[in-house]
Amino acid sequence: MSEMIYGIHAVQALLERAPERFQEVFILKGREDKRLLPLIHALESQGVVIQLANRQYLDEKSDGAVHQGIIARVKPGRQYQENDLPDLIASLDQPFLLILDGVTDPHNLGACLRSADAAGVHAVIVPKDRSAQLNATAKKVACGAAESVP
Known part of the structure; x- marks a missing residue:
């Protein structure tokens, strides 16, 4: 794959x-x-x-x-799931999270990831349903942020 x-x-x-x-x-x-x-x-x-x-x-x-x-x-990268969140939060002194809802355009998701990376966000949380997927378009718009922000 x-x-x-x-x-x-x-x-x-x-x-x-x-x-x-x-x-x-x-x-x-x-x-x-x-x-x-x-x-x-x-x-x-x-x-x-x-x-x-x-x-x-x-x-x-x-x-x-x-x-x-x-x-x-x-090769596909690691896809984080909601059950990874407690361990991530426990490993951080002051977690800085971005929670998205209603972002259905991959261009907008990529822009959010890029901004989150620039702001120092530790993780971006996106609903599984009715949301843009982290596809090639979102990754291109993210300019590398999709590889650094879980």
């Missing part, structure tokens, strides 16, 4: 926090500019398989979203 993430910041953040999750990376053929080259070198130094792909392939893999010329197939 795997999931796709896309965008320079999302891929960079995952590489910094969990490089072992990478299975392969697809780079837009001809897109080797100063923003992407350092990331390509960092991925290669971790032994990540990098493949060149055309725009149509990347557009299909990202469901037409803005991928910035990079898509990674990765």
Whole structure:
């Protein structure tokens, strides 16, 4: 089982926090500019398989979203559940939590995660039903925060 993430910041953040999750990376053929080259070198130094792909392939893999010329197939990350919350709270001196309700757009969820990370939130709590899922779109908008805030 795997999931796709896309965008320079999302891929960079995952590489910094969990490089072992990478299975392969697809780079837009001809897109080797100063923003992407350092990331390509960092991925290669971790032994990540990098493949060149055309725009149509990347557009299909990202469901037409803005991928910035990079898509990674990765092992799924840990999904925290409500039964993880008591242990998390017990491990913190002063827990700082963000509780969301009614956020159904993955773009808005990603923006909330990004803001929560910037504010130092320890965890974001989202209802299981009638809420946006933590999908590739939310992770891209979160600019790496989805990998650092449980």
